[in-house]
Amino acid sequence: MRRPHRVKLQLDAGQVRALLEGAATPRDRALIAVGFFTAMRRSELQAIRLRDLDLEGGTVFFRVWKSDVEDVLPVSPELRCKLHLWLSEYERNVRRNHRRGLLPSDYLIPAYLPRRYAPGMSVVDGRQQRNVTFGALNPERPAAHSYRVVKDGLRRLGLPDHHEGLHALRRSAARQIFDALVGTRRYDGALRVVQALLHHSTLETTEQYIGLSTEALTRDEFLRTAILLSDERPGLTSAFPEGSRRVTVGGRPIPAP
Numbered sequence: 001m002r003r004p005h006r007v008k009l010q011l012d013a014g015q016v017r018a019l020l021e022g023a024a025t026p027r028d029r030a031l032i033a034v035g036f037f038t039a040m041r042r043s044e045l046q047a048i049r050l051r052d053l054d055l056e057g058g059t060v061f062f063r064v065w066k067s068d069v070e071d072v073l074p075v076s077p078e079l080r081c082k083l084h085l086w087l088s089e090y091e092r093n094v095r096r097n098h099r100r101g102l103l104p105s106d107y108l109i110p111a112y113l114p115r116r117y118a119p120g121m122s123v124v125d126g127r128q129q130r131n132v133t134f135g136a137l138n139p140e141r142p143a144a145h146s147y148r149v150v151k152d153g154l155r156r157l158g159l160p161d162h163h164e165g166l167h168a169l170r171r172s173a174a175r176q177i178f179d180a181l182v183g184t185r186r187y188d189g190a191l192r193v194v195q196a197l198l199h200h201s202t203l204e205t206t207e208q209y210i211g212l213s214t215e216a217l218t219r220d221e222f223l224r225t226a227i228l229l230s231d232e233r234p235g236l237t238s239a240f241p242e243g244s245r246r247v248t249v250g251g252r253p254i255p256a257p
Helices: 013-019 026-038 042-046 076-096 147-157 167-199 203-210 213-224
Strands: 059-064 069-074 110-112 116-124 125-135 137-143
Touching: 013 026, 013 147, 013 167, 026 076, 026 147, 026 167, 042 059, 042 147, 059 116, 076 137, 147 167, 167 203
Parallel strands: none
Antiparallel strands: 059 069, 110 137, 116 125
């Protein structure tokens, strides 16, 4: 049997804010912020080092591994504010645990050193697991299993997390940008901006990725205000014409509306 097409999760602005506010650690909050505001893929985000970030100039350099191209992306005011807070916390952690400052070669979103186990057990999704504490960061290694940060956040918000990860942030950012632009740039113009952000090769790929099409948008706009069965719109009424065969249930005719 054919597998039904699954509607991919797209977060609205309130849900993204809740995801940021509910992050377990400052590192996780930074990961979510960078993933959303840049709409990067996991491989692109994990490879960013501090030398690639220029907060004064407001840019971040990264490589699109899928197409083997390089790009410089502007840093939005919201992301710049969150990165300032993160880098201050990051540097304090590294000085405390490694007795040095941050280096240009350090990763922007680092891994943690091996976890330290704390006393006690917790029940997560019906399974018992030992409590762990997150302490020292390892600036020389990128964050691993970054998708788990997003999955855990979605689970805390009561949102579906199956097969979801950083692409949920990337998809949500792209759709929000499209919706914000479509009023001024029209459909094709807004879609091309989003295509450039996502580094897709075709507009069709971008349409499928963020779950839209011109036909679907026209359908949705029409159905929001459509009046199909009102007598005031005789061209769209469904009253039975004279001489037509009536539908019966149990031998009794169903009256015309």
